[in-house]
Amino acid sequence: MTNLLEINISKATELIKNAKHLTAFTGAGISVESGIPSYRGKDGLWTRYDTKALELSHFYEKPIESWKIIRKIFYEYFGKASPNLAHKALANMEKNGILKAIITQNIDNLHQEAGSKNIFEFHGNSKILICRKCGEKYHVKDIGLDLLPPKCRKCNEILKPNFIFFGENIPKEAYLKSFAESDKADVFILIGVSGLVVPASLIPKKAKQKGAKIIEINPKPSNYTYSITDIFIQGKAGEVMTQIIKKLNIV
Ligand code: APR
Numbered sequence: 001m002t003n004l005l006e007i008n009i010s011k012a013t014e015l016i017k018n019a020k021h022l023t024a025f026t027g028a029g030i031s032v033e034s035g036i037p038s039y040r041g042k043d044g045l046w047t048r049y050d051t052k053a054l055e056l057s058h059f060y061e062k063p064i065e066s067w068k069i070i071r072k073i074f075y076e077y078f079g080k081a082s083p084n085l086a087h088k089a090l091a092n093m094e095k096n097g098i099l100k101a102i103i104t105q106n107i108d109n110l111h112q113e114a115g116s117k118n119i120f121e122f123h124g125n126s127k128i129l130i131c132r133k134c135g136e137k138y139h140v141k142d143i144g145l146d147l148l149p150p151k152c153r154k155c156n157e158i159l160k161p162n163f164i165f166f167g168e169n170i171p172k173e174a175y176l177k178s179f180a181e182s183d184k185a186d187v188f189i190l191i192g193v194s195g196l197v198v199p200a201s202l203i204p205k206k207a208k209q210k211g212a213k214i215i216e217i218n219p220k221p222s223n224y225t226y227s228i229t230d231i232f233i234q235g236k237a238g239e240v241m242t243q244i245i246k247k248l249n250i251v
Contacts, residue, residue: 004234005233005234005235008231008232008233008234009233009240009243009244009247010247011231012189012215012231012233012244013244013247013248015187015213015215015230015231016093016098016187016189016215016244016248017098017248019098019186019187020186021100021184021185021186021187022093022098022099022100022185022186022187022188022189023099023100023101023102023103023181023182023184023185023187023188023189023207023212024090024099024101024102024103024188024189024190024191025102025103025104025182025188025189025190025191025193025203025204025207026090026102026103026104026105026106026111026190026191026192026193027104027105027106027190027191027192027193027194027200028105028106028192028193028194029191029192029193029194029218029219029237030084030086030087030106030110030191030192030237031081031084031087031106031108031110031192032192032236032237033084033085033086033236033237033238034081034082034083034084034087034108034110035080035081036077036078036081036108038192038194040194040196045073049069049072049073050069051166052066053065053066053069053070054066054070054165054166055165055166055167056165056166056167056168059160059165060158063148063149063158064148064149067145067148067149067150068148070161071145071148074107074126074161074163075126075140075145078108078126081108081110082110082113083110083111083113083114084110084237084238085237085238085239085241085242086191086192086237086238086240086241086242087110087111087113087114087116088114088115089238089241089242089244089245090102090111090114090116090241091111091114091115091116092115092245092250092251093245093248093250094115094116094117094118095115096248096250098248098250100118100181100184100185101118101119101120101181102116102118102119102120103119103120103122103178103181103182103203104119104120104121104122104123105122105123105193105197105200106121106123107121107123107124107125107126107161107163108126109125109126109127120174120177120178120181121174122170122174122175122178122200122203123163123164123170123174123200124161124162124163124164124171124174125162125163126140126161126162126163127139127140127141128140128161128162129143129150129159129160129161129162130159130160130161130162131152131154131155131157131159131160132157132160133152133155133157134152134154134155134157136152136153136154136155137162138152138153138159140161143159170199170200175199178203179203179206182203182204182206182207182210182212183206183207183210185207185210185212186211186212186213187212187213187215188204188207188208188212188213188214188215189214189215189216189217190204190214190215190216190217190218190222190224190229191216191217191218191237191241192217192218192237193218193222193224194222194223195222195223195224196223201223204224204228205228208228213230213231214228214229214230214231215229215230215231215233216229216231216232216233217233217235217237217240217241218232218233218234219234219235219236220234221234
């Protein structure tokens, strides 16, 4: 570990120890070490798959075509992933009363699987399917995806994954609760977020405006690094979070 990395991890740990209300904000980068590629960048999902599958109009025009790509990415691929050291470290910090909440852009359910409880899912969750006609929700396991498209058992309408497609609004409750949570934070820790997706990207900015100190963990500088970040820890989520919880003595 380089000296600078060590210094920044120590500084961040001090801020965390003294925080009154620590909130984490996580993006695709926290799940990279679980084997889920991020969306953007060289190996990103959107360089390999057509984003059209996640456009609402295309989904309803060609549901089988869209569902085939969705099934491949979000159920076959994501389905194999399990929580990594970073997800587990956050769950551990919550259990020990150090972390108050996680606001996540991720839809992969890995925070829940790691044991975190207070989670605000800004973009929804892939494990749940929703009927846009009657609002009924199902766990994907109870419906199965062998036959596409999956249909609502009540009204036979096509089921959609309960996450945000391109052009869709953020569900009101997730929106209000996430921004309310960011208002409470005096320390905010950003893990694996590029800061390129609006309105999610506004959440850390709002926290900063309210006076929160911003810690950022990312192997590469993001949109936040030179604007709102106070301590930039340049490294991988799992490796850095492991060091932090060691220093917090909660391993
Ligand atoms: N640890 C921490 N961060 C990492 C790691 C890692 N091991 N590997 C990559 N990253 C960083 C990248 O450097 C990048 O800054 O994670 C970030 C991922 O960026 P994006 O792929 O843009 O993901 P995110 O910020 O979560 O935005 C994705 O876009 O398509 C939408 O709705 C979708 O929620 C999703 C959002």
